[in-house]
Amino acid sequence: MQFAILGPVEARRPDGTPVALGGPQLRGLLALLALDAGRVVGADRLIDGLHGDHPPEGAAEALQSQVSRLRKRLKDGGAPDGLVEFSPAGYRLAVDPQDVDLHRFERLTARARETAEPEAKLALFTEALALWRGPALDGLADPPRAARLAELRLAAIEDRVDAGL
Structure with missing residues (x-):
């Protein structure tokens, strides 16, 4: 599952x-x-x-x-x-x-940041960001955790843009 x-x-x-x-x-x-x-x-x-x-x-x-x-x-x-x-x-x-999308996202972004090859880095960030389908933890009474996850997403987007350049 x-x-x-x-x-x-x-x-x-x-x-x-x-x-x-x-x-x-x-x-x-x-x-x-x-x-x-x-x-x-x-x-x-x-x-x-x-x-x-x-x-x-x-x-x-x-x-x-x-x-x-x-x-x-x-x-x-x-x-x-x-x-x-x-x-x-x-x-x-x-x-x-790894059965949870968040943990796969974190693993993929960590691998991307360790990768020196720009095309591989771009592919890993793209794969990681494709796991997002909207705001994380939407509707939960846990704004700090949701904000932390939003920051992780934003950092990955910025890193993907850098890798694309």
């Missing part, structure tokens, strides 16, 4: 068809887990990312319910059991980070 957060949040089956994720809370939860794919994300951090500085009463219980619904949506979409794991420290999207 592939995950996209560089634009509207999506989960895609291996054949590329999207999985029906539901409303903004489930897409937001998936995006927050995908940002740290393969690593545990604390419940407090997930609640902050979904609700900002003013979480509702019972936010921890609501998070558990949202995780359960997300698991069901992903399983209905063909994902294996255990894709969203629980541990005492939080939740983890149990996938290779």
Whole structure:
């Protein structure tokens, strides 16, 4: 399964068809887990990312319910059991980070910056930027992270222009 957060949040089956994720809370939860794919994300951090500085009463219980619904949506979409794991420290999207477009973008831009050959550099930046389909983390209550990702995109655009010259 592939995950996209560089634009509207999506989960895609291996054949590329999207999985029906539901409303903004489930897409937001998936995006927050995908940002740290393969690593545990604390419940407090997930609640902050979904609700900002003013979480509702019972936010921890609501998070558990949202995780359960997300698991069901992903399983209905063909994902294996255990894709969203629980541990005492939080939740983890149990996938290779390269299954997430953001992490592929970061890998491609890092390779491009290490490449001396201008044509190869240009091709890598072009491939990386093609992963973007709109504003990252759109709709999440996490403006600092969204701003950081927008800065990464802008830097890659500038580097691609330089490589093209």
